[in-house]
Amino acid sequence: MTIPIPKDDDVMKNMISRNAVAIVGMRDCCMVHVVEHLIHGFGARLTTYNIDEVDKMNALDQLGRIINGAGEDYKVSYKQLPLVFIGGKLFGGVDRVISSHVRSELIPSLKKAGAMWV
Template identity: 35%
Template sequence: MERMKNLASQKPVVIFSKSSCCMCYTVETLFSDLGVNVTVYELDKDPKGREMEVVLAQLIGRKVPAVFIGGDLIGATDEVMTLHLGGKLVPLLKAAGALWV
């Protein structure tokens, strides 16, 4: 958990992902379309990825995607989309320094 917190706090938007996950791709595409430069850690390509997946499953009920904004865990796809559709994602991204619009 400590390693994930450290990685998540280094950039405004961090996504723990898997290269074969369609929901991960969807979330990454949303941020890209918004003009956000995200840092993606693909757990299936990380030697400690399995350990991180276990922690994420305990925290959010699923392994990936796990989205951190401003170092805070936002959640998975459902939480990100709920924020976006509710008009709360962009202000959160601005507050984290990920958007300057």
């Protein structure tokens, strides 16, 4: 399922935490599709949140606040996107997803988060 980024931090935080796997990336980004394809290939469920070009700066600021919690803002760059959240927590970007898959750590993370039942 693909959903636009909500404007409110609390709404976004709840959307990320309610989904076993949430991907946040730029609309029509090929790397979003790579991550989606990999995770779907395991039979895992996920939700993708798309950032439009118009809302890019606000969405990146919002993600920084969500990632860092109540403390200082963490600056998120569009170059770090897509970001993958597993079990409501930041898992990482494409490099972390791929390297975790190569090290056979991705599937256990997905199972632990309830994204797959195998």
